[in-house]
Amino acid sequence: MHHARPRSLIRPDRPDRTQEAAVSLPTDTPGTPDTLDPRPRTGVWFLGARGSLATTAVAGCAAVAAGLTPATGMVTGTPPFAASGLPPLDSLVFGGHDTQSAPLPKRAEALADGGVIPHGLVAAVRRELADADAEIRPGGPQSGDMRTDEELIAAFTADITDFVRRRGLARAVVVNVASTEPATAAGDARLPASSLYAAAALRAGCPYVNFTPSAGLRHPALAASATVCGLPYAGRDGKTGQTLLRSVLAPMFVQRALRVRAWSGTNLLGGGDGAALADSRAAAAKNAGKNRVLNDILGIVPEGEVHIDNVPALGDWKTAWDHIAFEGFLGSRMILQTIWQGCDSALAAPLVLDLALLLARAHEVGLAGPLPELGFYFKDPDGGPAALGEQFEELLSFADRLREAP
Numbered sequence: 001m002h003h004a005r006p007r008s009l010i011r012p013d014r015p016d017r018t019q020e021a022a023v024s025l026p027t028d029t030p031g032t033p034d035t036l037d038p039r040p041r042t043g044v045w046f047l048g049a050r051g052s053l054a055t056t057a058v059a060g061c062a063a064v065a066a067g068l069t070p071a072t073g074m075v076t077g078t079p080p081f082a083a084s085g086l087p088p089l090d091s092l093v094f095g096g097h098d099t100q101s102a103p104l105p106k107r108a109e110a111l112a113d114g115g116v117i118p119h120g121l122v123a124a125v126r127r128e129l130a131d132a133d134a135e136i137r138p139g140g141p142q143s144g145d146m147r148t149d150e151e152l153i154a155a156f157t158a159d160i161t162d163f164v165r166r167r168g169l170a171r172a173v174v175v176n177v178a179s180t181e182p183a184t185a186a187g188d189a190r191l192p193a194s195s196l197y198a199a200a201a202l203r204a205g206c207p208y209v210n211f212t213p214s215a216g217l218r219h220p221a222l223a224a225s226a227t228v229c230g231l232p233y234a235g236r237d238g239k240t241g242q243t244l245l246r247s248v249l250a251p252m253f254v255q256r257a258l259r260v261r262a263w264s265g266t267n268l269l270g271g272g273d274g275a276a277l278a279d280s281r282a283a284a285a286k287n288a289g290k291n292r293v294l295n296d297i298l299g300i301v302p303e304g305e306v307h308i309d310n311v312p313a314l315g316d317w318k319t320a321w322d323h324i325a326f327e328g329f330l331g332s333r334m335i336l337q338t339i340w341q342g343c344d345s346a347l348a349a350p351l352v353l354d355l356a357l358l359l360a361r362a363h364e365v366g367l368a369g370p371l372p373e374l375g376f377y378f379k380d381p382d383g384g385p386a387a388l389g390e391q392f393e394e395l396l397s398f399a400d401r402l403r404e405a406p
Contacts, residue, residue, distance in 0.1 A: 042087040043172030044356045045160055045206065047197045049096025049136045051272055052316050052345040053177045053211075055107040055129075056116060057352050058094050062128035063121055065090035073350030075376075075395070076357050084402040085364070086357040095135030095163045097156065097197065098178075099142055104133040114315045116343050135163055139178075141193065149191050156200035164204070173359045174201035174208045175352055176235070179276035181214040195219040202229045207359040210235030211352055213288070213380070227369075232362040234355060234371045237379040240347040241340050242267060242306075242320035243290050244388065249338070250297035251387040253326060261333070262325040263294060264304035268311045269318035273344060275310060293379060296386035317343050351377050358398070365405035373398035 046054040063069045064077075065088075071077035076086055105126050111117045122129075137159040141152055164172050174197070181192050191199070194214035201208040202217075202225055210216035210233075217226050217233055226233065239247065242265060253260050295301045304323075320340040327333055355377055362371060375381030376391040385391055 039091055040087070040170040041091050041093050041168065042356075042360045043093050043095065043164055043167060043169040045163060045172050045174045045201075046094065046096035046098075047139070047174065047176040047194070048098055048178030049094075049132075050098040050100045050102060050104060050107055051177060051179070052107070052111060052116070053348050053352065054094075054096065055104055055111060056345040056349040057177075058104060058129060058132045059108050059111075059117055059121060059125050060349050061089050061092055061094075061353055062125035065092075066124070068121065068124055071350065073347070074354055075350075076354045080396050081399050084361065084399045085405070086361050086402070089353070089357075092353075092356070093135075093167050093169060094132035095137075095167075096132075097137055097139035097159065099139045104129040104136075111316065111345070114317075116316050116346055135167075139193070139197075141196075149196060152196050153199045153203065156197055157203045160200060160204040160206060164206075171360060171363050172204075172206050173356045173363070174198075174204075174206045175356055176208075176210045176212050176214065176216055177348075177352060178212060178214070179272050180212055184215055184219065191219060191221060195222055198222060199225065202226070202231060205231065207231050207363045208233040208235075209352075209355045209359055211238040211348070211355070211377075213237040230368045232359055232367045232369065232371055234359060234374045234382060235378055235380070238348050238351055238377060239293075239379045240344055240351065241318070241342060242322065243293050243379045245320075245322065245338055245340060246290065246293050247297070247386065247388040247391070249324070249336070250294055251389065254297060259327040260298055260300075260302045260324065261327055262303040263322065265290070265306040265320065265322045267306070267308045267318060267320050268314060269308070269344070270310065270312045270314035271316045271344075273318075275312075288380075290379065293386055316345055317341070358402075361402050365402065371398070373401075 048054055060069070064071045064074070075081070105122070108117055108122045108129055112119045112122050141147065147155070160172065160174065163169070176194055176197060178194065181194055184192050192215050194210070194212065194216045198208055198210070198217040198219070199222055208217055208231065210218070213236060216236060218236060290306050291301050318341070322338045324336040325333065326336065355374065358374060370382030372382045372384035373394045375384040376388065376395045384394055
C-alpha cells in the first residue's frame with residue numbers, strides 16, 4: 001500500500017541544537033551509569049544496531065576505552081588528531097534501530113565463534129554490550145507495517161530524541177551501518193528505509209553518517225532538508241577493502257603514464273552483507289561506488305565488471321580479487337593481480353568510530369552541510385579528491401581545522 005510522501009521532512013519548530021544539552025535525566029531510568037559523570041557525553045545511534053559492524057564497534061570501543069586493546073585501525077587515535085577536541089571513547093553512549101531481536105551479547109558471542117572478536121573480550125565488555133542493547137529500538141518498516149512515511153519518520157525521531165534526553169547527552173550522531181538496500185525504483189511513491197532514518201536524524205537535530213551504499217540523505221526528496229538543516233553530514237558507502245586498494249593503485253597508473261585496459265574484480269563474502277548483496281539490485285548499488293572511484297581517478301571506467309558472490313560458509317570474512325590489465329612502453333601488455341582477505345566488520349568498525357567522533361566535534365564547533373574533507377572514508381564522498389593520498393591530506397587539514405576551532 002502506498003502513501004503520499006510528506007511535504008516537509010523537518011519540522012520548522014525543531015529546537016535549536018545548542019539547547020540539547022540543557023536536559024534533566026530521570027533518576028528512575030535504568031541502565032544509565034553516566035548519571036554521576038559530569039563530563040559531556042556523546043550518543044552514537046546505529047541504524048542496523050544489532051549487525052556485525054555495530055556489534056564490533058560497540059565491543060571494540062569498550063575494549064579500547066578500558067585499555068584492553070590498542071586502537072588499531074582508528075585514524076583518530078594517531079598523533080595528528082590528539083588535540084582536535086574529539087570526544088573520548090569512554091564518553092560514547094550507544095543505541096540504535098534494528099529489525100532483528102538477537103541481543104548484542106549473543107551477537108558478540110557469534111562473532112567470537114567466527115574469529116572476529118577474541119572470546120575473552122566478550123565477557124570483559126558484556127556489561128557495555130548489554131547497556132547498548134537496552135537502547136536499541138525496533139526498526140522498520142517491516143512486513144505488514146501500514147504506517148505512512150511521515151508516521152515512520154516521527155516514530156524514529158521520537159526514539160532518537162528520547163535517547164538523547166534520557167541519557168543526558170550533549171549530542172548524538174546517527175550512523176547508518178544497515179544492510180545495503182536495492183536501488184530505489186523510478187517513480188516509487190515511498191521513501192526507502194534508509195531515507196526515512198536519515199530524515200529522522202535531521203529532524204532530531206543529529207549529525208548523520210551514511211556508511212552504506214543505500215540512498216539515505218542522498219534521496220532527491222531530502223535535498224532541501226539537507227540544505228536547511230544546519231547539521232554536518234558525511235557519506236556514502238564506507239571504503240574498507242577492495243575499493244581502498246583501488247583508490248591507492250589507480251593513481252599509480254596515472255602517475256606512471258600506464259594505460260589501464262581492463263579492471264575486473266570478484267568478491268566472495270557471507271554473513272548479512274552476502275545475503276543482502278545476493279539481490280542484484282543491491283549489488284548494483286554497491287558496485288556503482290567501486291566503479292566511481294576508477295572513473296574519478298582514471299577518467300574512464302575500464303572494461304571489466306565486479307562480481308559479488310554470496311558464500312554463506314565464509315561468515316563475516318570476505319575475499320576480494322582484482323585483475324588489472326595495463327599497457328606499458330611500446331605497447332607491452334602486463335597484468336597486476338591483487339587478493340584482499342579480511343573481516344569487513346573488523347575493518348569498518350574503527351572507521352565508524354572515527355566518523356562518529358569527527359561528526360560530533362564538527363557539530364560541536366558549528367559546522368554544517370556536507371564534509372568533503374572526510375572523503376578518506378568513503379567510496380562516494382561529498383566531493384573532494386578521489387585518490388587516497390590526497391584524501392588523507394584533506395583529512396589532516398580537517399583535524400587542524402577542528403583543533404583551531406573554539
